[in-house]
Amino acid sequence: MTGRRAFIVGTIEIPGVIASEFGLSGGPFGFWTTMNWLNNAVGPYGPDVWGYVGIGIVLLFIGCWLVVMLVYKLMHYEEIGFAPSPDDAGAGGGTGLTG
Secondary structure (H helix, E strand, C coil), X not given: CHHHHHHHHHHHHHHHHHHHHHCCXXXXXXXXXXXXXXXXXXXXXXXXXXXXXXXXXXXHHHHHHHHXXXXXXXCCHHHXXXXXXXXXXXXXXXXXXXX
């Protein structure tokens, strides 16, 4: 998840830096203008774009968690069980460290 967050932030930052350094604007669907705005729209009078990016990251985390829970329920993983097998060392209720 950390790598995905870094990728999202980097994906937004790198084109924004390119747009501001080379003075790019316009492009298909206003791409460079939007990237420049995302890179520079932080301040007391502009919207806190990175706050929205943070909310998006949290929503992505919650969405991934919900998908995992759905797969867990649909595949009936709760029926498998998580007890150690009898072949495992120490299984069977031995006397602990002494025996």
